Amino acid sequence: MLAVKDLLLVRGKKTILQIDEFKLNQGDRVALIGPNGAGKSTFLKTLALLEKPTAGSVFFRGQLVNNINTLSFRRRMAVVFQEPLLLNTTVYNNVAQGLKFRSVERADIDRRVNYWLKKLGITDLSNRTPLHLSGGEAQRVNLARAFVLEPEVVFLDEPFSALDFPTRVDLLEKLGELLTNTATTALFVTHDFMEIPYLTDNVAVIDGGSVVHRGGVREIMKGSVAIPAVRRLLRPYQKSAMMREYMG
Ligand SMILES: Nc1ncnc2c1ncn2[C@@H]1O[C@H](COP(=O)(O)OP(=O)(O)O)[C@@H](O)[C@H]1O
Ligand SMILES: [Mg+2]
Incomplete structure (x- = not known):
């Protein structure tokens, strides 16, 4: 799925990564x-x-990136960080955002967003803004945002x-x-x-x-x-x- 070969990552004068080989x-x-x-x-x-x-190769499904x-x-792919980085709009729109970027059809967006809100037990929060969510609720929204994309890999x-x-x-x-x-x-x-x-x-x-x-x-x-x-x-x-x- 993903592989790196002879990876070197230098920032400033510091070598941050040196990984000969890694496969996922x-x-x-x-x-x-x-x-x-x-x-x-x-x-x-x-x-x-x-x-x-800085040097080396990354492969995604065998193809050199x-x-x-x-x-x-x-x-x-989808990435979930510790800080949810949610947008100041409804929970629903936060979950829908990535699908809009990917030009998914409206009806499809609606179906997928509702499915993942339900899966994560946050359907009731769908019209709320993320500002006043608890940390756990916010991370549920964050997970829904990632899984709604149906990613091949999640980080x-x-x-x-x-x-x-x-x-x-x-x-x-x-x-x-x-x-x-x-x-x-x-x-x-x-x-x-x-x-x-x-x-x-x-x-x-x-x-x-x-x-x-x-x-x-x-x-x-x-x-x-x-x-x-x-x-x-x-x-x-x-x-x-x-x-x-x-x-x-
Ligand atoms: N853009 C950057 N420029 C310089 N140093 C960086 C940069 N990004 C990360 N580092 C340094 O690289 C090292 C690894 O950072 P990081 O990957 O965040 O570690 P971890 O997530 O394991 O705590 C740290 O010493 C950090 O200070
Ligand atoms: Mg870290």
């Missing part, structure tokens, strides 16, 4: 985890074709990090269900191991701009991955009773 196959759900400043968001944006690498095809490929950058714990769990469960039902390929950035089992077992660890490990979340939580960056990330969990069952 059709149907994969990968959690991308790493410490602050590791390059998670930059890598997500590079794969979502929102950042242009270039200046000409970037926009058409980007329209087959999520710490989408629930700002939410309180129960809301976060609700939305993680909801997202897991949506990804399963739609079989959408997904890359989910998080800095919290606890979020991963709701969505996938498939983890990529990024540190200092490079992918240093790929594997299952259970082997990581059990402490059997002897990579310094992974050990550092695990430290806060090792004392947490909540995670003990996972960690064996």
Whole structure:
């Protein structure tokens, strides 16, 4: 689905990403985890074709991404950020916006928007403006905006990090269900191991701009991955009773 080869991304004098090879196959759900400043968001944006690498290649379904095809490929993806970036219009219009950009027919827009509002349990909010929504409601709108596009790949950058714990769990469960039902390929950035089992077992660890490990979340939580960056990330969990069952 998406692949990078010999990727290098330099900004100013700083090398932000250096990734020899990375693949996201059709149907994969990968959690991308790493410490602050590791390059998670930059890598997500590079794969979502929102950042242009300094060197190296990005492939979408086997085709080399270039200046000409970037926009058409980007329209087959959706991105969800932590800050909802909602427009000052109704919830309905916020969800409809991407379809209008893609020149989808009015009746089709209406059908799809209503379907996703319902799926996310926000039909009642459809005429509200986003200004006074709770954080959880706003992120439901944000998810509806992404899924209404029926993307081939969805990128999520710490989408629930700002939410309180129960809301976060609700939305993680909801997202897991949506990804399963739609079989959408997904890359989910998080800095919290606890979020991963709701969505996938498939983890990529990024540190200092490079992918240093790929594997299952259970082997990581059990402490059997002897990579310094992974050990550092695990430290806060090792004392947490909540995670003990996972960690064996
Ligand atoms: N446009 C930019 N110019 C210079 N440095 C940047 C730019 N974007 C990101 N960085 C730096 O690159 C590193 C990785 O950033 P980011 O991808 O946001 O990390 P993460 O999401 O893992 O916290 C950080 O050190 C950040 O300060
Ligand atoms: Mg980030």
